[in-house]
Amino acid sequence: MWKNWSGYVACPQTPVRTPDDARGLSQLLAEAARDGQSVRVAGAGHSFSPLVASDGVIVSLDRMQGIVDVDAATRVARVQAGTRLYALGAALAQSGLAMENLGDINVQSIAGATSTGTHGTGLGFGNLATQIAALKFVTADGREIVASPGENPELFAGGRIALGMLGVLSELSLRLVPAFRLKLERGGMDLEDCLAQADALVAANRSFEFYWLPHTESVLTKTWNVTDAPVDETGLGRWVSDVLLENIAFGALCKLGRAMPSRCPALSRFCAAMISRSEQVDASWSMLSTVRQVRFNEMEWSLPADRGADALREIKALIARREFPLMFPLEYRWVKGDDLWLSPNFGRDSVHISVHQFVGMPFERYFDAVQAICLNHGGRPHWGKVHSLKAAQLSRLYPRWDDFLALRERMDPQGRFLTPYLRGLFGV
Numbered sequence: 001m002w003k004n005w006s007g008y009v010a011c012p013q014t015p016v017r018t019p020d021d022a023r024g025l026s027q028l029l030a031e032a033a034r035d036g037q038s039v040r041v042a043g044a045g046h047s048f049s050p051l052v053a054s055d056g057v058i059v060s061l062d063r064m065q066g067i068v069d070v071d072a073a074t075r076v077a078r079v080q081a082g083t084r085l086y087a088l089g090a091a092l093a094q095s096g097l098a099m100e101n102l103g104d105i106n107v108q109s110i111a112g113a114t115s116t117g118t119h120g121t122g123l124g125f126g127n128l129a130t131q132i133a134a135l136k137f138v139t140a141d142g143r144e145i146v147a148s149p150g151e152n153p154e155l156f157a158g159g160r161i162a163l164g165m166l167g168v169l170s171e172l173s174l175r176l177v178p179a180f181r182l183k184l185e186r187g188g189m190d191l192e193d194c195l196a197q198a199d200a201l202v203a204a205n206r207s208f209e210f211y212w213l214p215h216t217e218s219v220l221t222k223t224w225n226v227t228d229a230p231v232d233e234t235g236l237g238r239w240v241s242d243v244l245l246e247n248i249a250f251g252a253l254c255k256l257g258r259a260m261p262s263r264c265p266a267l268s269r270f271c272a273a274m275i276s277r278s279e280q281v282d283a284s285w286s287m288l289s290t291v292r293q294v295r296f297n298e299m300e301w302s303l304p305a306d307r308g309a310d311a312l313r314e315i316k317a318l319i320a321r322r323e324f325p326l327m328f329p330l331e332y333r334w335v336k337g338d339d340l341w342l343s344p345n346f347g348r349d350s351v352h353i354s355v356h357q358f359v360g361m362p363f364e365r366y367f368d369a370v371q372a373i374c375l376n377h378g379g380r381p382h383w384g385k386v387h388s389l390k391a392a393q394l395s396r397l398y399p400r401w402d403d404f405l406a407l408r409e410r411m412d413p414q415g416r417f418l419t420p421y422l423r424g425l426f427g428v
């Protein structure tokens with residue numbers, strides 16, 4: 001049975017097909033067209049929104065993984081669309097190459113991650129889709145189409161973030177950088193000090209982000225900088241902070257909070273008191289990503305960079321009213337602006353604010369209230385996370401919306417890749 005990572009979206013009746021190669025994928029799409037079935041392609045199922053949910057066919061590219069070839073001179077690698085990011089990172093390192101930036105985890109498929117605009121942090125870096133040099137789609141009627149700046153440029157502009165609505169990506173070419181090592185430093189700060197110094201911290205570090213702990217004035221800061229320092233081969237320090245503290249201990253506290261919701265503020269204050277300094281060194285593809293064993297649901301907003309602080313202060317005031325049992329930290333990151341039609345970062349440098357709720361705890365009213373605040377600040381929702389916007393609102397947020405709708409109509413006139421959820425999002 002297909003279900004997403006948080007377990008909130010499940011399709012118990014829908015068959016999952018796993019083609020071995022592009023030919024098998026074309027055949028599968030032709031069969032679905034013949035049978036009049038809708039097709040949704042799944043990556044690693046790490047989206048919180050029901051982008052993959054379908055009562056037709058779900059296609060998984062788990063058997064279409066790996067690097068096809070690497071051009072060392074141009075530093076471009078062609079990779080199969082189902083390749084998981086952790087496997088890609090390790091394989092690229094063998095060629096002395098790396099992706100310039102990654103998100104908070106590295107278990108997504110490359111096509112799934114780029115198709116929703118997945119991003120990391122750092123004003124020097126666009127979201128992962130901006131690292132794409134070319135795309136290869138298999139269309140609903142089984143044809144292959146390549147898109148790059150020189151070949152089908154409109155499809156390249158509209159297709160790098162397209163939620164699996166234009167076709168199934170079978171391959172992506174990625175622009176890479178020489179492999180590098182990062183030092184991650186964790187520390188604590190007062191929230192208002194952090195907001196006051198944020199521009200300087202962003203400028204002074206390769207990447208910077210922070211987590212604000214609800215019902216406190218404390219943040220956990222994370223900075224990443226390139227280093228030649230040796231990797232800690234035992235991995236003990238990393239295990240303590242990543243696995244023991246952020247997963248095993250935090251998971252136990254979340255369960256306590258779920259059982260006794262009125263204690264959530266005290267539990268969050270306890271977590272804030274536990275913030276301590278630590279540092280680790282590892283290869284970039286490993287050091288940028290964390291282990292996430294504590295399951296949650298999540299909403300995330302991309303805001304104009306100068307609106308982030310005020311939006312966060314309003315969310316803080318909302319949480320202070322204690323209408324929601326909440327102890328999950330809020331994440332605050334930066335992403336460089338771009339020109340991808342459906343990118344939440346289209347045309348502006350952005351701050352991203354993510355809010356989470358532990359699995360099994362109510363999130364709807366909390367997320368609705370955060371949505372209202374972020375919309376008011378010009379926010380655009382992360383496509384892969386929970387939100388309740390529909391076409392009428394979304395169309396106002398994206399200057400190239402109509403161009404994307406026209407492109408979708410050309411690529412999939414029969415609506416094979418549409419579902420009721422996507423029809424609602426795009427008004428088609």
Ligand SMILES: Cc1cc2nc3c(=O)[nH]c(=O)nc-3n(C[C@H](O)[C@H](O)[C@H](O)COP(=O)(O)OP(=O)(O)OC[C@H]3O[C@@H](n4cnc5c(N)ncnc54)[C@H](O)[C@@H]3O)c2cc1C
Nearest residue numbers: 043044045046047103104108109112118119163164169384
């Ligand atoms: C624990 C956790 C941490 C996360 N951290 C971050 C983060 O740091 N930054 C961030 O931005 N997001 C983050 N996310 C969100 C996540 O990166 C996105 O939702 C991403 O799209 C998931 O990738 P996936 O491979 O699981 O794809 P899925 O969720 O399975 O699919 C996502 C979309 O991609 C489409 N798709 C998948 N494969 C293809 C293909 N071959 N061709 C065409 N379309 C395709 C699907 O149809 C769907 O529309 C996180 C999610 C979780 C659960």
